[in-house]
Amino acid sequence: MKFTLLSRMIPAACCLLLIISCQKNNDTTTGGRYTLAKELDKNYTEVCFLMTHNAMNNAERGYTVPNQSYSITRQLEDGVRGLMIDTYDGPSGVALTYHALKELGSENLVDVLKEVRTFLDSHPQEIVSIIFENNGSNSQLEKAIKDARLDSISFVYSGTWPTLRTMINSGKRAVLFVEQNKTPRADYLHFAWSKIFDTYYTYFSEEDFDTKVNRGGSGSKDLYLVNHWLQQELLAGIGIPNKDLAYTANRRSTLSKRVQDCAKDNNHFINFIGIDFHEIGDALAVVDSINASK
Numbered sequence: 001m002k003f004t005l006l007s008r009m010i011p012a013a014c015c016l017l018l019i020i021s022c023q024k025n026n027d028t029t030t031g032g033r034y035t036l037a038k039e040l041d042k043n044y045t046e047v048c049f050l051m052t053h054n055a056m057n058n059a060e061r062g063y064t065v066p067n068q069s070y071s072i073t074r075q076l077e078d079g080v081r082g083l084m085i086d087t088y089d090g091p092s093g094v095a096l097t098y099h100a101l102k103e104l105g106s107e108n109l110v111d112v113l114k115e116v117r118t119f120l121d122s123h124p125q126e127i128v129s130i131i132f133e134n135n136g137s138n139s140q141l142e143k144a145i146k147d148a149r150l151d152s153i154s155f156v157y158s159g160t161w162p163t164l165r166t167m168i169n170s171g172k173r174a175v176l177f178v179e180q181n182k183t184p185r186a187d188y189l190h191f192a193w194s195k196i197f198d199t200y201y202t203y204f205s206e207e208d209f210d211t212k213v214n215r216g217g218s219g220s221k222d223l224y225l226v227n228h229w230l231q232q233e234l235l236a237g238i239g240i241p242n243k244d245l246a247y248t249a250n251r252r253s254t255l256s257k258r259v260q261d262c263a264k265d266n267n268h269f270i271n272f273i274g275i276d277f278h279e280i281g282d283a284l285a286v287v288d289s290i291n292a293s294k
Helices: 009-023 070-080 107-124 138-147 164-170 243-249 250-266 283-293
Strands: 048-050 081-089 127-132 174-178 189-192 196-198 223-227 230-234 240-241 272-275
Touching: 048 283, 070 107, 081 107, 081 138, 081 272, 107 127, 107 138, 127 138, 138 174, 138 189, 223 250, 240 283, 243 250, 250 272, 250 283, 272 283
Parallel strands: 048 081, 048 272, 081 127, 127 174, 174 189, 196 223, 223 272
Antiparallel strands: 230 240
16 A cells, blocks of 8 residues: 655655664564454355555564564464555566665565465455555566465456355355556456545544545445554655554554544445554454454
């Protein structure tokens, strides 16, 4: 997902490490293990999934200015079922993943996607959705998907959304979206904003959170993504991730109010909640509450 972080901010880089070093290291972790077992007889559009913003940009894999603390494997094990992943073309024809500046951390996209495939292989009753911010070519993205063996288990929309049980029984347990409507592309790469509408994503304080629709146009879309994270404002209108702010954003009272307001104002069930630092706060409890209400 975009937040124009540092993309043209080399002069500001020297202050980033100081900011990061001052952030809290103690986590209020979600802990435990999560499954979709209670939701199997619901349609895909009737289920709320926890999603991690810039999932690949995590401290465990050595990224310098992370949005997440832990690897994608850990995120999925903890109950995350949606990933936002940035993609770029690599110089040797191998797609890369990083956020904004490669110098702050990058890796081959296929290695990240192999983590997803490994998780799905070892959890045959689970489904994972990915929204790719596809800054590079579809050809390199699709090669990474194929090399990770995700293409063979990727769902293809054909006019209706099935139940999770139907998806699982058919072996199609990866649901893939792309933010940019580039063609040609594989049929399993769905243009996100033809199926999803979302909120804005640049917020610097709890008071900034709103319910305004950003991409996707309106509540007539099948799926609704609430982007819910706070950034530290580095320059006017430009922010960076800050772990301390996740203690506010991911607090149950704050998150519950936001999703309730979004659902009410846009008259739509919440399908994805995108957050930073998933281990902090009570996001899974909020997801459970939403699913119990459907």
